[in-house]
Amino acid sequence: MWGRLRAMVVKELWAILRDPRARIILFLPPIVQLFIFGFAGTLEVKNFDVGVYNRDGGAWSRELVERLSGSPNVRRIVPIGSADEVRAAIDGRLVIAVVMLDQQFSANISAHRPAVIQAVYDGRRSNSAQIVSAYLDRIVANLGAAIRPTPVVGLRAARSQSVVTNWFNPNLDYLWFTMPGLVVVISMVSGLAVTAQTVARERELGTFDQLMVSPLRVSETLIGKMVPPLLVGTFNVTLYLLLIPTVFGVPLTGSLFAFYVALACYMCALIGVGMLVSALAHTQQQAFLGAFLIIVPVILLSGFASPVDNMPGWLQVLAQANPAKHFLIVSEGVFLQAMPVREVLANTWPLAVIALVTLTAASLLFRSRIE
Amino acid sequence: MSAGFNRRRFYAMLVKESLQIMRDPSTFLIAFVLPMIMLFFFGYAVSLDPPRIRIGVALEDPGPAALSLSTAFERSPYFQVNGARSVETLEHEMAAGRIHGIVVIPQDFSRRLHARGDVAGIQIITDGSLPNTASFFAAYAEGVRANWQAGQAIRISRAAAHPIEVAHRFWFNPELASRFFLIPGSIAIVMTMIGTLLTALVIAREWERGTMEAIMATPVGMSELLATKVIPYFLLGLGSMAVCTLLAIFLFGVPFRGSALGILALSSAFLVPALGQGLLISAVTKNQFVASQVAILSAFLPGIILSGFLFEIASMPTAIRALTYIVPARYLIPPLQSVFLVGDLWVMFSKDMAILLGFGALFFVLAIRATRRRIA
Numbered sequence: 107m108w109g110r111l112r113a114m115v116v117k118e119l120w121a122i123l124r125d126p127r128a129r130i131i132l133f134l135p136p137i138v139q140l141f142i143f144g145f146a147g148t149l150e151v152k153n154f155d156v157g158v159y160n161r162d163g164g165a166w167s168r169e170l171v172e173r174l175s176g177s178p179n180v181r182r183i184v185p186i187g188s189a190d191e192v193r194a195a196i197d198g199r200l201v202i203a204v205v206m207l208d209q210q211f212s213a214n215i216s217a218h219r220p221a222v223i224q225a226v227y228d229g230r231r232s233n234s235a236q237i238v239s240a241y242l243d244r245i246v247a248n249l250g251a252a253i254r255p256t257p258v259v260g261l262r263a264a265r266s267q268s269v270v271t272n273w274f275n276p277n278l279d280y281l282w283f284t285m286p287g288l289v290v291v292i293s294m295v296s297g298l299a300v301t302a303q304t305v306a307r308e309r310e311l312g313t314f315d316q317l318m319v320s321p322l323r324v325s326e327t328l329i330g331k332m333v334p335p336l337l338v339g340t341f342n343v344t345l346y347l348l349l350i351p352t353v354f355g356v357p358l359t360g361s362l363f364a365f366y367v368a369l370a371c372y373m374c375a376l377i378g379v380g381m382l383v384s385a386l387a388h389t390q391q392q393a394f395l396g397a398f399l400i401i402v403p404v405i406l407l408s409g410f411a412s413p414v415d416n417m418p419g420w421l422q423v424l425a426q427a428n429p430a431k432h433f434l435i436v437s438e439g440v441f442l443q444a445m446p447v448r449e450v451l452a453n454t455w456p457l458a459v460i461a462l463v464t465l466t467a468a469s470l471l472f473r474s475r476i477e
Numbered sequence: 478m479s480a481g482f483n484r485r486r487f488y489a490m491l492v493k494e495s496l497q498i499m500r501d502p503s504t505f506l507i508a509f510v511l512p513m514i515m516l517f518f519f520g521y522a523v524s525l526d527p528p529r530i531r532i533g534v535a536l537e538d539p540g541p542a543a544l545s546l547s548t549a550f551e552r553s554p555y556f557q558v559n560g561a562r563s564v565e566t567l568e569h570e571m572a573a574g575r576i577h578g579i580v581v582i583p584q585d586f587s588r589r590l591h592a593r594g595d596v597a598g599i600q601i602i603t604d605g606s607l608p609n610t611a612s613f614f615a616a617y618a619e620g621v622r623a624n625w626q627a628g629q630a631i632r633i634s635r636a637a638a639h640p641i642e643v644a645h646r647f648w649f650n651p652e653l654a655s656r657f658f659l660i661p662g663s664i665a666i667v668m669t670m671i672g673t674l675l676t677a678l679v680i681a682r683e684w685e686r687g688t689m690e691a692i693m694a695t696p697v698g699m700s701e702l703l704a705t706k707v708i709p710y711f712l713l714g715l716g717s718m719a720v721c722t723l724l725a726i727f728l729f730g731v732p733f734r735g736s737a738l739g740i741l742a743l744s745s746a747f748l749v750p751a752l753g754q755g756l757l758i759s760a761v762t763k764n765q766f767v768a769s770q771v772a773i774l775s776a777f778l779p780g781i782i783l784s785g786f787l788f789e790i791a792s793m794p795t796a797i798r799a800l801t802y803i804v805p806a807r808y809l810i811p812p813l814q815s816v817f818l819v820g821d822l823w824v825m826f827s828k829d830m831a832i833l834l835g836f837g838a839l840f841f842v843l844a845i846r847a848t849r850r851r852i853a
Binding site: 125127128131135139142143145146147148149150151152153154155181196197198199215218220221222223224225226227228229230231232233234235236239240242243246249250253265266267268269270271272273274275276278279280282283286295299303304307390391392394395398399402403406407411412413415416417418421435438439441442443444445446449452 | 503506507511514515518519521522523524529530531546571572573574577586590595596597598599600601602603604605606607608609610611612615616618619622625626640641642643644645646647648649650651653654655657658670674678679682762764765766767769770771773774778782783787788789791792793794796797800801811814815818819822824825
């Protein structure tokens with residue numbers, strides 16, 4: 107049995123690595139993606155342009171504009187001369203927000219009357235607009251504090267304050283979140299697509315039926331088919347583990363052994379899903395589309411695109427069946443949180459269950475198709 | 478190969494190609510079922526709205542003031558609170574990823590709160606492995622504390638506390654619903670899928686099987702052939718765009734303030750480069766596996782990540798920002814969001830459409846050249 111299995115594995119490795127273009131596709135894009143998407147995938151809002159419609163011109167309005175343009179997140183202040191221009195600047199996406207100061211602004215402040223700033227935002231980008239509005243609030247609050255230092259009015263007034271500490275990622279660097287997440291997503295896309303399409307290709311060409319009538323057992327054939335994506339995936343992820351701490355400076359704090367155990371279960375779960383897709387598909391085209399149909403929800407329900415806690419309850423239940431959701435917790439945990447081995451394993455057993463279910467279903471389907 | 482254009486032959490080819498597509502059941506899967514699934518997940522699963530964060534509050538001080546602050550956290554709609562007497566249990570929960578923030582109200586809180594000249598501190602510990610959630614948590618937790626304190630303080634007048642007030646108004650989307658901009662954006666992703674992925678895959682299959690060469694050996698001209706190949710997909714793309722738009726409006730309640738003509742013009746302009754890219758990929762790779770991977774890499778993933786769909790282009794590093802200029806979806810997503818939320822902004826649309834058509838022309842010329850070289 108071992109001799110047959112070995113021959114099968116060698117054959118599979120040759121089949122996948124023989125084509126030079128396929129070789130490039132397996133190894134180069136995952137690295138390129140890591141670099142491009144790692145830097146691009148940020149929900150931070152920086153370098154934005156803000157319009158200022160200043161009808162006041164007094165000292166306090168100039169001070170505010172000064173402080174706005176001094177903010178490290180603001181790239182440029184766009185002066186705006188009329189109400190029509192406000193509309194045009196927002197519509198044409200020239201600025202994300204316009205700050206409007208009325209004629210009484212400085213006078214109100216000097217007279218100790220409340221001064222009001224109108225700010226309009228581009229709601230087409232409501233998420234970024236909200237973040238910009240928080241920046242503006244902070245700048246205005248600072249200016250307010252400079253105008254009138256905290257009054258000691260109520261002597262018996264209770265005073266409290268909060269001190270913020272960020273664990274695992276002291277500067278809340280977004281890259282620290284993106285990188286461990288990309289490990290999960292990129293290895294998933296290649297693992298799933300490679301499995302689904304290599305099997306479907308053999309079926310389209312008819313060589314899969316030849317394998318099925320060879321002395322190999324169905325389980326041996328399937329194990330042979332599992333080895334190449336498993337090796338390719340492990341190789342790519344190992345490369346990430348080397349690159350991410352050295353090139354991107356993201357700490358790798360947890361147990362590598364536990365990580366690899368979880369990775370093996372994750373890859374097996376993905377391969378199981380890929381096998382299931384290819385068992386149901388008749389052509390490569392169908393296999394590709396099937397894989398695609400799965401990749402999109404798997405990414406969206408993983409917690410990488412947006413937190414799982416934000417989803418409606420029934421989708422959170424569905425997300426439990428998503429291997430990427432569990433492995434994302436492990437990956438973020440092992441990189442940033444020095445996650446204890448026990449916790450890693452607690453997130454690994456669902457992966458093992460998914461792998462077991464999908465692989466069994468795939469082998470049953472293959473077997474029933476032969477008979 | 479003959480050069481002249483023959484109308485009868487052209488129609489015959491067009492009918493043949495259309496029948497071939499219509500007969501394939503997977504076509505409908507892609508054109509109508511897949512977009513619905515995509516829209517469904519983008520509509521329900523992805524939300525960039527402020528999350529309801531699971532946090533822990535360590536109430537180490539049994540005093541009434543501390544208790545009322547802790548209740549303020551429990552009442553906040555943004556938090557789902559796990560109470561605890563000590564911080565150690567919560568620290569463990571956070572390392573395990575079950576909660577994403579901790580508020581510590583220390584033992585001396587009540588005492589220092591009322592001590593003259595002293596300030597009572599609470600500690601806010603965020604889970605930095607989720608930076609976005611962490612900054613939301615820090616900001617909202619601070620807000621809860623400040624509100625609570627304002628409720629406690631009696632004598633500080635509002636004007637004295639806040640000499641300047643900001644009135645924020647969010648145009649086009651006052652509800653601040655992220656699905657209002659995500660769903661129009663996902664229509665662009667759906668069209669990328671049909672235009673580029675499907676076309677690349679199907680035509681690569683023809684190359685793989687040799688049927689492409691077989692047709693090339695007939696008197697059909699090159700551009701005639703490519704045109705008959707892409708026109709059915711163009712119509713399929715528009716059909717699926719229409720389905721998505723109707724779903725967006727009637728199922729997800731996204732406002733539609735532009736015109737049907739506007740969205741039709743934008744989609745048509747986008748499908749030209751999308752189809753051109755698909756043709757080019759299939760002509761260069763001629764292998765279904767490689768073509769599908771190249772299409773995912775060069776069209777689908779950039780369409781999601783480098784187009785401004787999920788992530789602000791302005792926030793990206795300069796080199797990446799430069800790269801976004803060659804992603805066609807970048808020129809579709811802003812006008813598509815505008816046609817839904819703002820209305821027809823023809824000045825903006827015409828500029829983006831011109832760029833899209835320019836990309837389209839480039840891709841088609843390259844595709845024709847790549848095809849020709851293969852035969853020679």
